[in-house]
Amino acid sequence: xxxxxxxxxxxxxxxxxxxxxxxxxxxxxxFTSGSVPGTVTLKEIPxxxxxxxxxxxxxxxxxRVASITGGxxxxxGEVTGAGAVNALWLGPTEFLVVAPEESHDSLGGTLVSDLTxxxxxxxxxxxDLSANRTTFELNGSHxxxxxxxxxxxxxxxxxxxxxxxxxxxxxxxxxxLWKTSEENYRIFPRASFAxxxxxxxxxxxxxxxxxxxx
Amino acid sequence: xxxxxxxxxxxxxETEFHYGGQAHIAYPENPNDLTDREWAEYLxxxxxxxxxxxxxxxxxxxxxxWFNMLRDTVSYDIHSIYAMGQPRPDTxxxxxxxxxxxxxxxxxTTSTAAAAPTSSEGV
Numbered sequence: 001x002x003x004x005x006x007x008x009x010x011x012x013x014x015x016x017x018x019x020x021x022x023x024x025x026x027x028x029x030x031f032t033s034g035s036v037p038g039t040v041t042l043k044e045i046p047x048x049x050x051x052x053x054x055x056x057x058x059x060x061x062x063x064r065v066a067s068i069t070g071g072x073x074x075x076x077g078e079v080t081g082a083g084a085v086n087a088l089w090l091g092p093t094e095f096l097v098v099a100p101e102e103s104h105d106s107l108g109g110t111l112v113s114d115l116t117x118x119x120x121x122x123x124x125x126x127x128d129l130s131a132n133r134t135t136f137e138l139n140g141s142h143x144x145x146x147x148x149x150x151x152x153x154x155x156x157x158x159x160x161x162x163x164x165x166x167x168x169x170x171x172x173x174x175x176x177l178w179k180t181s182e183e184n185y186r187i188f189p190r191a192s193f194a195x196x197x198x199x200x201x202x203x204x205x206x207x208x209x210x211x212x213x214x
Numbered sequence: 215x216x217x218x219x220x221x222x223x224x225x226x227x228e229t230e231f232h233y234g235g236q237a238h239i240a241y242p243e244n245p246n247d248l249t250d251r252e253w254a255e256y257l258x259x260x261x262x263x264x265x266x267x268x269x270x271x272x273x274x275x276x277x278x279x280w281f282n283m284l285r286d287t288v289s290y291d292i293h294s295i296y297a298m299g300q301p302r303p304d305t306x307x308x309x310x311x312x313x314x315x316x317x318x319x320x321x322x323t324t325s326t327a328a329a330a331p332t333s334s335e336g337v
Contacts, residue, residue: 076223076277091277092222152227166223167276169230174275 005108016106022046023134023194027202034202036209040140042201044194045186048135049104049111051097053087055124064118065126068111069097077164079178085111088165088176096129096176096188104130133176134194136187138201143185146204147177157182171200219295222277234270236260237282238302263287268302 005013024031024044035041055062057072066072070081073089080087085099103109105128115126138146144155150171154160165178165186173196176188189197216228242248242256261267267287272280284294284305293305 091279094278152229168226169275172229 009108013107020047023191024136024198027195027198030202031198034205034209036140036142036205038140039208040138040142040146040205042139042198042205043137044198045135045137047101047104048130049097049099049101049109050129050133050188051099051112051115052090052127052129052132053095053097053115053119053124054093055095055119055122056093057095059122061119061122061124064120065115065124068114068118069095077166079163079165088178090167090176093124098135098188101130104128131191133188133190136189136194136198136201138185138187140183142205142208143183145208146201147185149204150200151177153177171197173197216290216292218271218283218292220273220276220279221281221295221297222279223273226273226276230273230275231271232274234272234280237268237270266293266305270298 022044023046025046028044031042031044035043053065053069053072055065055072057066057074062072066080066087069085069087070083072087072095073080076089078089085097085103088096088098090096097111097115099109099111101107103111105112112126112128119126147170148155151168153166153168160166160179162179162181165176167174167176169175170177170187170189173189173193175190175193175197178186178188180186187197187201217225218228218231219225220231239256239260242252245253245256248256264287266284268282268284270280271283272278280298282296282298282300282302283292284296284303285292294303296303
């Protein structure tokens with residue numbers, strides 16, 4: 001995309017990038033100072049492209065959409081797509097596609113238009129939800145301990161395996177919780193909850209900055 | 215806190231769900247033919263069962279799907295969870311056997327959260 005962009009397009013992309021404010025931008029310094037490297041760290045991954053999809057996954061339209069997202073998950077918790085574009089299961093006919101920000105159409109990508117074209121005039125919907133949620137990344141050996149302070153799900157690795165994503169509640173707010181690897185969690189709160197959840201997680205992480213009391 | 219087995223997502227806390235009132239209330243065939251009283255009864259009159267009650271629930275912070283549940287309004291025991299559109303299962307005999315076809319594994323029966331976990335630790 002970048003190599004074919006005209007100067008006008010590049011200027012437009014720069015304008016879009018300059019105008020954006022991420023939901024937890026004001027907490028970036030607090031995230032850095034509140035993180036305990038090697039134990040638990042928190043950061044925001046802003047501006048990820050997200051697309052909400054409603055389609056019957058076994059239909060023709062579902063198959064066309066799946067060819068772009070690298071498959072559509074069949075059951076709760078499943079995540080499809082091995083590369084940068086992943087599809088998370090929200091419901092039997094509802095999915096959330098998460099991709100890097102560059103794949104968004106306003107930044108020169110083609111993700112939303114590709115998905116819209118794939119769905120065509122068939123039953124279903126493709127909605128650009130990139131501004132709906134932000135992404136927090138909680139990483140480290142104590143990341144699970146932080147989440148377990150509020151999450152009612154069983155987060156033990158024998159139950160909640162790496163590579164699964166569920167929609168649930170953290171600190172009484174609805175989020176998507178995606179365990180990307182054994183010690184790495186991506187949390188998708190709605191934008192308006194980002195400040196609250198960011199501060200909540202910082203508070204929950206604070207004890208791990210001190211030496212453990214035996 | 216109830217631990218409710220969503221047919222799609224498995225056991226989740228009650229806080230993730232919303233209640234939808236009594237189940238199996240059919241929309242009138244010809245609403246225009248009803249008297250005001252019949253219409254009011256369709257809209258507002260509900261059973262106030264003491265005992266096993268069929269009700270609707272939605273997993274609002276999960277899969278956002280509706281389902282039916284047979285719950286004891288006295289003991290809060292959940293006897294059966296079954297899909298929308300299915301008839302009320304007969305649970306007059308053995309409890310916990312019901313549960314409609316086509317549900318996720320482990321879906322049909324749950325007990326209250328208070329009775330389920332950590333019971334061995336406190337003793």
